[in-house]
Amino acid sequence: MTAEMGWYLYALLPPGIAPSGTGIDGRSPLRLIAEGGVAALASAVPLAQFGEEGLRRNLENAQWLEEKVRFHEAIVETAQSRGPVLPMKFGTIFLEADSVRTVIRKNTERVRAAFALLRGKTEWGVKGLVAQGTLRAAVLRTDPALAALSAEAGAEAPGRSYFLRRKLAEAALAKARAQVDALAQQARDAINRHVVEVAEYSALLPRSPEGNPVVLNVACLVAQEYVDGLLTEIERFNGTHAEEGFRLVASGPWPPYHFVPQLDGDE
């Protein structure tokens, strides 16, 4: 290792089969840096690209970042197909392999406990999206009070009708909002029956590409034998609530990014 190289870490895993393939730079071979029953999946990277200054510059380059993110993810997924993995955050780089061993030594028990929890499980993402126009129409159609108000607004003289229409729009909006909350809670309850652990977090983008707001965003830790049940539950939920414009979108299996411990570094 020359002064110009560092170690890029992809994941922690139980030691075993030597990894094959190349690392995130597309050249250096994947290696295991092992210590006391825990191995770090790593590869050497040039600091010109991955050092503090180089990385900061490269993060400005969308094409570079997308390519490297996909490399990182593909390497972690390959490792996950063989056993439990603790995926590292993107851009975790050590200058010395010895520092990696020190960190593993300091956190061995924590890491082993995580392996035990994560074995045979994967992460799934579930987003709840609502088509607001569809939901509003459903609310107007099905809520008796709103339907009555709508009929009344249609029958009145123009001045009074305008007032009633505004009242109707406000009532429909309030009702639609309450319905979104109720459906999101129903979705949480349905999902919870199939998962070990759930992490709810705010979505990176508040809307889907079609412009529908993301009203529920969760990461789920799911045991292998429950994955089919979860996906079936989601399809059933979507079938039941299609007319209300509420839809769940699942993605996975992912490495368990939301369910890993944080590690102590310094003394």
Next chain:
Amino acid sequence: MCRSLTVMNSRLSGATLEHHVTLLETLDRLLNKGVVVAGDVTLSVADVDLIYVSLRLLITSVETWGRGMGEERP
């Protein structure tokens, strides 16, 4: 990557939406979650706003696909 997506009635084609969702979910996980080692032992990108970086990349991607789908360029 093998992703199972329960996507229906989308204005976007399935493949495009899948690409988008996959990139979105990937960035969300790799750049914002995963094992972090506390302290100064790693080279730090902590002072880089990775959420901002993620958003910019996503917006670039959406624009690129938009053009691919025949939308007008500004």
